[in-house]
Amino acid sequence: MKLLLSFSRKGKADPGREPVIARVVKETGVLINVEKANIDSMAGEVLIDVPDRDADLVRRRLEEMGVAVHVMENAITLDEAECVDCGACISVCPQEVFSFDEEWRLRVIAERCVLCGKCIRACPHGALSQQG
Numbered sequence: 001m002k003l004l005l006s007f008s009r010k011g012k013a014d015p016g017r018e019p020v021i022a023r024v025v026k027e028t029g030v031l032i033n034v035e036k037a038n039i040d041s042m043a044g045e046v047l048i049d050v051p052d053r054d055a056d057l058v059r060r061r062l063e064e065m066g067v068a069v070h071v072m073e074n075a076i077t078l079d080e081a082e083c084v085d086c087g088a089c090i091s092v093c094p095q096e097v098f099s100f101d102e103e104w105r106l107r108v109i110a111e112r113c114v115l116c117g118k119c120i121r122a123c124p125h126g127a128l129s130q131q132g
């Protein structure tokens with residue numbers, strides 16, 4: 001399950017400076033995969049992937065440390081009515097989220113998405129959006 005962590009660098013926890021993720025791994029024994037991190041001087045967002053069965057435990061511990069945690073159910077959403085199966089999203093996605101099925105219709109494996117946003121900008125029909 002993917003969890004999006006948001007924090008202020010003036011707040012209680014700052015994954016840009018404090019090893020909060022490493023601390024949660026050490027305390028819980030849960031392996032956390034960091035998929036993306038955007039951190040500037042004021043705030044930050046980190047996307048992590050954790051086993052589904054451990055997501056509640058990791059979420060609780062991070063929230064206790066002052067990190068806001070948002071569960072990403074479907075990182076990328078396809079509006080099938082708008083999609084024309086052009087394939088532009090296939091070529092830009094670094095995670096191989098998109099492919100064509102046997103009938104050359106777009107297939108989406110949303111769990112692989114790391115929210116880079118490239119496909120949204122590449123889609124000529126505005127068929128892709130990110131869960132907020």
Ligand code: SF4
Pocket residue numbers: 075076092093094095096097112113114115116117118119120
């Ligand atoms: S947001 Fe990035 S990783 Fe996610 S589906 Fe689009 S291109 Fe792929």
Ligand code: SF4
Pocket residue numbers: 078082083084085086087088089090106122123124125126127128
């Ligand atoms: S770029 Fe947009 S229209 Fe083209 S296949 Fe992808 S989602 Fe469909």
